[in-house]
Amino acid sequence: MVSVESLLSEVNTLFEHRLVFKAADELFFGDKMLYHNHSNDGSKKEISGGNRDTDRRKGKRKDQKDKNHSSDMNEKPVGSDGLRNAIASARKTIKQALEDTSDDATSNALTKLTEEVVALKKINDEMRNEIDKLREDFQKILNYAQQLKPCIFSALERVGSRTLILGDGNFSFTLAFARLHPETEICTSVFESYSEYVTKYPSAKKNITELRTNHPCVHILFSIDACLLPKDWAGFYDDIIWNFPHHCGKTNLRKSRQLIRKTFASVGRILLSGRFHITLAKGQSGLDHSSILSKRCFKYRRLPEHRSDSWNIIYIAAEEYFILQQAFIFQSELFPQYTSSGYHNSERSFNHKTGSETLIFVRTPVVTRIKEFLEYENKIFRIKRVAHEWRPFFQRDLSIIYLNATKAAELEKILFLLIEEFCGHALLDFYEVIDLRTYYLGQPNHIYRFIWQSWRIPLSK
Template identity: 35%
Template structure:
């Protein structure tokens, strides 16, 4: 009597399949599709292999078995090329793998589809899945994750930005099912944290996470939107405890470096007051957010203060909402006279910050003079020349963000501060990311062959300052988290802070010499013909009619403009699309665009408009006196 394959026990079919390679299995399943039905129907009862680990490398497949009596504890296959899984994948059929590693290889979408199809067909599972510097797309990675169903996932990114997208990764249903996620050198941003809803998270190495991102995580937990078993996150920059727990009801555990956050019967312990330096990279400092003790935080603050204020003879701090910045500076600079000010009256301050002890702490410093109700836009005239350094961090007009109101406030601040400045005074203004309209150059130079990229959708601080006679002389990043206990306040006129921990800049302004005549401006020397990144620039057009030869007339125009404008006009170009013939008189018309940029003195929009009118007057005078074949229109 004949026997069909349907009569064979499922266990025997499995044993047969486990002795075949993937290519053979593929042929069998193509011919006998009912094999898959048998496997699917009986896979839960089928015998499974226990594998401690599987590592797929670019040129090898390494398998470590749980049972060392089977073929030995480790089996390594070194096939030619990138076919290791295809040639030895039968070992993985019906296997439970402890740790499955894909190590330093290129995993194409096509290859991922083949592998994941095998894992699904033969019910290969992995407890832990680890991608180690693997070149892989998000789709390919998710295929593998979905097919192996790991409980934990580790991805070690290359230092360079790759095709993986963290938000898409974390929003996928297969990733949301895992219980532990580790991302190494992912450059993950604050907003990506919103997509991670996994109880155990390790974000290590190179990240772009700030204290505000960590704050949001704690707020989500308090609101019941997130389950936290263990979070270990490396944050970019300095995150002080006062910043991390701002508006978070945290309780400090006595005689320890831990804080407790309570949500009903649930308690979260955050050892965040003892933060340690993880590693120092060229562009930022990556710090594990486990807090920092008072001695270490004080050392960081002192280092920044000494670097900033080492030459200061006196310091005026304007608009320090909750006085936390003034206190941080006062505690590390006890020998420099400091005048700390706030806009609120003393009673308004107490109402806005009812539990704030900073005023009392400042009053204990002999070198500090604390003043309330000081308006940076209307400073006492008798203060002129009294202060060497003037500092103001993150001014804001109150209420909702409004670009017009913000510019009006900035202009008024420059006007008010400018009135009490002398040529020795240094005015430091810190603005949040995107507000200044200008950013530090990556190579550190202030010169560029290209036109400066000054954002129009910003406060345009250097332009407003120039209108008030102030010259931007330096620009650098502002690490607000480096100052112990400092947190900005006043968001929408409340005690809440601003998200200014990343991308903030510190601008240094000095009093500019006053030059208003074109002849004086032209006499100034310019060291280089390049564009200056920290100087305002303006476009103005001039239009000429040519009564004789156009080519000769254009040469006359260029020579005349260079003679009369000097280095104040850095670029002259014709707007060719506006070429035309003037109907009356019927003469060729050419329009030239002048790019004004003066380096040595502050020139704002008002002064540049006036200089353009002076230039037009000089052009008219030269045409008449020299009888030039030109008509200025």
């Protein structure tokens, strides 16, 4: 049986290069070479006994040389044409080596590899550009967050020197707030007169007694309508707090919005610079509750999720030039003595500790000119197609008929440039709704969706 090792010993490791070596030998020696295999094995007997045979072979070789000498003189010298033949053979051998199929595969693989390297380099350059763009956008968001940071801390950790509390019901919130801020001058109020109040909230007498006895900075006011606050209070209060507002009667969306609208108008007349804190039950504000829970107020390439079946408080606030500065879950742990009241216009309590939202509004300058509005908007950092969860946004469809169909593409580019220049940072998105494309009197009618939003100046219809 033939072993693997014996077969491998017969394989010439330089087999594929034999033609090249052959051509090199022919170039060097000037003629074709004859190769023999010689064994290194031999006995001493053969060496010692082979002297006579060697001498005999030498004699024959000498005679043969002398015999052929005359004929060799007439022949061409060895190697005179052999060099040319060797060169030609070498060229042919090299050509065969270059035309070998294995080399073609290597060449194809090298070409493919080169193409892949070029493609990878292109992808790498694109990724670098994307990373640079992301870094730039992240820096803009970070800068905007730094602008909000002082407002956030002032809203959460402290209030002004004078605070007005509206519609406190049983005054339990006022009591807890006074314990948290003992040096703040507090005016707390209810809608009812004193006689109506003690009838409606009989258990609140002990809270009134404690406030008047232990908290001299607290002033209790009766018959105060949040919708008609006295004008002579203008500029007096730094903070106004209103927890769980409701109209007298069953829940009604229209009446609730009307109450909010009148109160914002009333507060706007007296709160010249300060904060308006409103706490609502979960879902009443119309804002995305998850954005308040996670304090995430930016969305990229997505519109804010504002519920229409709600109080739409940020839209109503914008009508009176109020903008939402901060939103967070109501911190009931700060006010352990607080027990809600007023359920169904009575002393009955309701659940205020689960998901209630505290919204802090501030008043903004009144802007009536587009140029002035754009100046305010362009002062802040904005990223294209990034929407703010806590700002009103509006969208309208715009119909444009192109009388010259051949120039529709060119005119559309001009339209986009004009819209972007005219709206500035307020432009959230502008695109054609392809599904609504029609024809009017044989001319193309394109429908464009126009979406805008302001971050610094509140917009309303």
